[in-house]
Amino acid sequence: VRTYPFGPAVGLELDPTYVHLRENEPLSRVKLPYGEEAWLVTRYDDVRTVLADPRFSRAETVTRDMPRLHPERVAGGLVDLDPPEHSRLRRLVTKAFTVRRVERLRARADEVATELLDGLVVAGPPADLLETFAVPLPGTVVCELLGIPYGDRDEFRSWVDAFVSTTTLTPEQRRGYLGRLAAYLDVLATQRREEPTDDLLGALVLARDEDARLTGEEIVNLALLMLGAGYESTATMIGNFVYTLLTRPDQWELLRARPDLVPRAVEELLRFIPSAPTAAALPRYATEDVPLSGGTVRAGAPVLTARAVANRDPRVFDDPERLDITREPTSHLAFGHGVHHCFGAQLARMDLQVALALLVDRLPSLRLAVPERELSWKSGLAVRGLVRLPVTW
Amino acid sequence: MGSWHIDLDRDVCIGSAVCGGTAPAYFRLGDDNRSRPIHDDVEPDEIVLAAAESCPTEAITVRDSDGKQLAP
Numbered sequence: 001v002r003t004y005p006f007g008p009a010v011g012l013e014l015d016p017t018y019v020h021l022r023e024n025e026p027l028s029r030v031k032l033p034y035g036e037e038a039w040l041v042t043r044y045d046d047v048r049t050v051l052a053d054p055r056f057s058r059a060e061t062v063t064r065d066m067p068r069l070h071p072e073r074v075a076g077g078l079v080d081l082d083p084p085e086h087s088r089l090r091r092l093v094t095k096a097f098t099v100r101r102v103e104r105l106r107a108r109a110d111e112v113a114t115e116l117l118d119g120l121v122v123a124g125p126p127a128d129l130l131e132t133f134a135v136p137l138p139g140t141v142v143c144e145l146l147g148i149p150y151g152d153r154d155e156f157r158s159w160v161d162a163f164v165s166t167t168t169l170t171p172e173q174r175r176g177y178l179g180r181l182a183a184y185l186d187v188l189a190t191q192r193r194e195e196p197t198d199d200l201l202g203a204l205v206l207a208r209d210e211d212a213r214l215t216g217e218e219i220v221n222l223a224l225l226m227l228g229a230g231y232e233s234t235a236t237m238i239g240n241f242v243y244t245l246l247t248r249p250d251q252w253e254l255l256r257a258r259p260d261l262v263p264r265a266v267e268e269l270l271r272f273i274p275s276a277p278t279a280a281a282l283p284r285y286a287t288e289d290v291p292l293s294g295g296t297v298r299a300g301a302p303v304l305t306a307r308a309v310a311n312r313d314p315r316v317f318d319d320p321e322r323l324d325i326t327r328e329p330t331s332h333l334a335f336g337h338g339v340h341h342c343f344g345a346q347l348a349r350m351d352l353q354v355a356l357a358l359l360v361d362r363l364p365s366l367r368l369a370v371p372e373r374e375l376s377w378k379s380g381l382a383v384r385g386l387v388r389l390p391v392t393w
Numbered sequence: 394m395g396s397w398h399i400d401l402d403r404d405v406c407i408g409s410a411v412c413g414g415t416a417p418a419y420f421r422l423g424d425d426n427r428s429r430p431i432h433d434d435v436e437p438d439e440i441v442l443a444a445a446e447s448c449p450t451e452a453i454t455v456r457d458s459d460g461k462q463l464a465p
Contacts, residue, residue, distance in 0.1 A: 084443075087447065094446055338413070341410065345409070
């Protein structure tokens with residue numbers, strides 16, 4: 001049994017232990033700081049099976065001693081449910097969070113990105129690209145999508161930090177921040193019940209199926225999920241994308257010369273970057289015996305999925321350790337797979353595409369303003385990311 | 394009320410497998426990582442509408458026998 005995580009996450013590197021296990025021990029035993037021992041799967045096919053096969057359950061984790069990094073089990077709302085309970089909520093959310101709603105925001109995202117870069121150009125180099133661009137772009141977009149005044153961001157940003165924090169806050173602090181964020185969202189949702197609006201929060205308030213509307217608590221939990229994922233995670237990923245391209249200047253040059261590659265580059269960067277620091281998030285429990293490539297997982301056993309190393313499985317991807325923005329679009333697992341596939345994936349893609357397209361166009365000579373070794377990385381969060389991204393052009 | 398017809402646009406599908414997880418009796422992921430209905434015409438079943446309405450790219454359309462769109 002290996003102690004897990006194998007070691008501290010370093011930058012955006014993938015611990016070599018994962019590759020070793022994928023090639024030699026595709027079903028391996030791990031022990032996390034809390035909870036029972038678990039299986040860890042590392043091959044693409046196995047990870048997909050565990051994520052999508054109905055014989056694996058998320059709901060089971062609620063009643064079991066789930067393997068986890070911190071003492072408290074954090075309630076996940078939508079991701080703690082299995083079909084059919086999950087299907088009801090998911091359907092209502094997707095009904096509100098339509099493709100049309102996201103595409104309508106593309107022009108607006110473009111406008112926001114342009115304004116932010118105008119500001120950067122006027123101020124001149126150097127700049128922290130996270131604070132000046134990567135954070136405000138998806139932040140403004142997700143706030144406009146939901147209908148949250150972006151002017152309130154100073155208030156709610158620290159609360160959102162609590163949402164994405166896994167270990168940086170005490171459980172009490174975390175509960176406190178989340179409670180304030182939930183109360184804030186509850187006020188906005190209540191306003192919309194009295195006075196309907198055309199934003200996503202308004203649509204969630206109105207969304208209903210043949211049985212019932214979403215409850216106030218469900219709406220607040222969904223809005224929390226959207227803010228946490230749509231704000232900090234996307235912001236962090238923009239930073240990670242830029243860092244990854246700037247440290248591989250041939251790929252940045254290629255994208256600059258061929259901006260038509262932006263959608264492919266986004267998919268390739270999603271595949272390539274191990275954004276989660278560990279595979280500890282969202283374990284599943286087998287509800288029946290399920291054969292995988294390394295052996296059979298018995299009913300009742302918890303399983304962790306290492307999506308980052310599966311995204312580099314040579315059985316699926318040619319030359320997988322190389323970042324190649326011309327790569328044919330592939331079904332990477334960055335947004336998950338199966339019923340819990342990220343419902344904001346298309347919004348995140350849109351943000352990431354707009355960000356890259358505008359950056360290569362407006363700041364073609366972009367480069368790091370400090371040596372790579374001087375960059376510092378956040379720790380204890382759900383997504384790896386830089387503390388600051390100092391750039392010049 | 395007659396049977397329902399399922400259309401799945403494989404150019405729009407991203408292979409998220411949400412439909413197959415929601416309604417495993419009706420959708421399956423192909424070797425090309427694109428989903429397909431197991432049968433194009435099915436007896437009315439609410440779960441088919443749930444799957445269509447849960448698709449992140451709205452790749453699935455369900456119509457009744459009169460051609461009226463039921464989902465998404």
